[in-house]
Amino acid sequence: TGNFSLLLEDVGAGRNGDFWKGSVEDAELAITHLAAFHAHWWNHPRLRASSWLRQHDDLPYYRDALGPLLPAFLPLVKDRFSGAFDDYLVRVAERMAERWEAFVTPESDVQVTLVHSDFHPKQMFFPHEGRGRFVVFDWQGVCVLPGALDLQRVLLTTMSPEQIEAHQERLIALYHRELER
Numbered sequence: 001t002g003n004f005s006l007l008l009e010d011v012g013a014g015r016n017g018d019f020w021k022g023s024v025e026d027a028e029l030a031i032t033h034l035a036a037f038h039a040h041w042w043n044h045p046r047l048r049a050s051s052w053l054r055q056h057d058d059l060p061y062y063r064d065a066l067g068p069l070l071p072a073f074l075p076l077v078k079d080r081f082s083g084a085f086d087d088y089l090v091r092v093a094e095r096m097a098e099r100w101e102a103f104v105t106p107e108s109d110v111q112v113t114l115v116h117s118d119f120h121p122k123q124m125f126f127p128h129e130g131r132g133r134f135v136v137f138d139w140q141g142v143c144v145l146p147g148a149l150d151l152q153r154v155l156l157t158t159m160s161p162e163q164i165e166a167h168q169e170r171l172i173a174l175y176h177r178e179l180e181r
Helices: 024-041 059-066 069-079 089-096 146-158 163-178
Strands: 111-117 124-126 143-145
Touching: 024 111, 024 124, 024 146, 024 163, 059 069, 069 089, 146 163
Parallel strands: none
Antiparallel strands: 111 143
């Protein structure tokens, strides 16, 4: 219909997150809130009843909108990251580009929830100096998928590789514990 809603809130007391700055505390806070959000929508019947929500098993969307992206971007990635993109990775990426549908074919018993789909620190405000609260914004890509999508995104973008290595198991366990709670 072209109708939309614009919701505004002053979150200026908080601090906007940043990529790869190495904040385990930010990751913990984001994951705790993420788990509560995912738990609320976990396999919720209203997810299927919302016709505007992209579903995990919408193969025509993946085939028509996303399917052509991997083959189209592969030459750009190979060119831009040629030093880090060895022959083995090129072969893997080319194979993935040829068989991308195998990676999006849903399983019949997949557990789904409402996901942000771009859950990273630049989409978040964190409390700062005792002021503000945790806020997630930019919900344009919200869809119905396994919650692991949001979890992996925040893990990979909130911390340095060394911090990921040191804390990932504990943070995944935190997500699981909070999800169950």
